[in-house]
Amino acid sequence: MSKPNMQIRPLDDLGRIVIPGDMRELLGWKSGVRLELSVGDTDSQFITIREAHPRCSLCWKEPEELLPVANGFVCGQCKESIKK
Template sequence: MVKSTGVIRKVDELGRVVLPVEVRHVLGIEETSGLEILVDEENEQVILRKATRICLKCRSTENLKKVVSGYYLCDNCIAELK
C-alpha cells in the first residue's frame, strides 16, 4: 500500500533528496542502510525501497557473503566469479 506523507522535498544541485527523519524511523533506515531505486516510467514514479540482503548477481537470499557494506553475493555466484 502506498500512502502520501504530505512531505515535499526539492532535489538539490547534485540530484540528492533528503528523507525526513520520521520516514527513516518508520522504515528503520539508518545512515548505512541500502536503498534500492525503482523506476515506474509509465506512472512517472521513483520508488525507494529498503534493500534486503540479496545476491547482487542472481537475487538469491541464501548463503550470502558481504562483499562490501550493504552488498552481498551468494556462495554459488562467488564460485562462478572465481
C-alpha cells in the same frame, strides 16, 4: 489535503533529496543505511526507495542464504547451475 505519509521535497542540483526524519524513524533507517532505488515505470515517473538487502549477483533474488563471492553474493541455486 495530502496523505499523512506523503511529503513533497525538492530535488537539489546534485540530485539529492532529504527523507524526512519521521519517515526514517518509522522505517528504522539510521545514517549509513544502504538504500536501493529502482524505477519501475518511466511513464508514471515513479521510483521506489527501500532498504537494500544482499542479493544474488546473478539472478538478483534475495534468498535466506547467500554465499559470498569476490564482489558480491551467489545463491545456492545459481551456484548449482554454475557447477553444471
